[in-house]
Amino acid sequence: MLLSRSYSPSADLAGYVRRYYVFDADLPADFLLVDKLLSETAFIRILLNGDWAAEVAPDQWANFGPVPLMGSNGIPWRVRVRGPFLVVGVAFRPSGWSGMFAQPACELADRAVPLADLWGPLADRLHDEVAAADDDGGIVRAIEQALRERVAAMGTPSPLPAMAAFERIARDDSTIWVAEAARQVGLSIRQFERQCHATFGHSPKVILRRSRFLDMAQALRGFSEPSAEQLAALRYFDQSHLNREFRHFFQLTPGQFEKVTTPLFTAGLKLRAEGLA
Numbered sequence: 001m002l003l004s005r006s007y008s009p010s011a012d013l014a015g016y017v018r019r020y021y022v023f024d025a026d027l028p029a030d031f032l033l034v035d036k037l038l039s040e041t042a043f044i045r046i047l048l049n050g051d052w053a054a055e056v057a058p059d060q061w062a063n064f065g066p067v068p069l070m071g072s073n074g075i076p077w078r079v080r081v082r083g084p085f086l087v088v089g090v091a092f093r094p095s096g097w098s099g100m101f102a103q104p105a106c107e108l109a110d111r112a113v114p115l116a117d118l119w120g121p122l123a124d125r126l127h128d129e130v131a132a133a134d135d136d137g138g139i140v141r142a143i144e145q146a147l148r149e150r151v152a153a154m155g156t157p158s159p160l161p162a163m164a165a166f167e168r169i170a171r172d173d174s175t176i177w178v179a180e181a182a183r184q185v186g187l188s189i190r191q192f193e194r195q196c197h198a199t200f201g202h203s204p205k206v207i208l209r210r211s212r213f214l215d216m217a218q219a220l221r222g223f224s225e226p227s228a229e230q231l232a233a234l235r236y237f238d239q240s241h242l243n244r245e246f247r248h249f250f251q252l253t254p255g256q257f258e259k260v261t262t263p264l265f266t267a268g269l270k271l272r273a274e275g276l277a
Contacts, residue, residue, distance in 0.1 A: 015159035016096030021089035029083045035264040036076040042092045043070045046130050050085025067115040067127045071108035072201045094199040095163035099151045109201030163199045174211035178204045213249045223273035
């Protein structure tokens with residue numbers, strides 16, 4: 001069984017971090033799970049127990065060490081878990097990206113790297129202190145101590161207001177036109193594109209397209225109850241358009257998606273529907 005617990009960041013880190021997560025799966029030692037992730041934000045994943053890997057090429061798997069940074073996904077990423085596992089996650093806000101990383105988010109989108117490559121010894125210390133924590137409260141305290149050190153080392157830059165506004169827009173109105181979204185956040189189209197690539201890792205069009213797919217996937221999984229008007233807005237131009245989008249993001253038709261079992265992806269959808277992802 002997959003159990004997930006999530007926690008809000010402290011006020012001083014809320015502009016940089018969306019949530020903290022603890023995923024705990026008490027599975028048989030010989031259990032093999034292959035699923036997909038489609039993350040709207042970059043994550044640190046701290047592997048405390050288990051055999052976890054991501055597919056980097058057909059039938060080639062890598063785990064990127066005990067503390068990988070996984071960039072946001074424009075396309076799904078196949079992941080594999082063997083046996084029981086315990087993973088702690090830190091989800092970052094795009095608007096606060098520059099407070100944590102020197103590299104633009106587009107350099108890390110749809111890929112993963114060992115966090116130590118970016119943060120040096122702080123990444124190893126983060127893993128050790130999280131692993132030594134006695135409970136979830138201790139885990140969160142260890143994470144926040146490391147994050148505060150990182151923000152200070154980066155000069156404590158302020159989160160970008162325009163990108164914070166677009167985070168909300170992408171979640172609440174995934175069918176908005178890119179030009180209208182740029183107008184609402186007070187940027188030119190060119191500025192908007194540039195800031196999205198630097199902080200989200202993808203273009204505004206990809207961000208909205210992904211959000212729209214996830215909104216529909218939530219509805220198909222029964223995690224949201226959109227009104228008739230909202231559901232009509234989510235619908236695509238025709239069935240073939242809807243099928244193309246589901247095949248692009250999940251390599252399945254909507255009908256096949258409704259029937260297939262996706263424990264990890266479904267857990268993420270549930271958190272998203274509850275406003276916790």
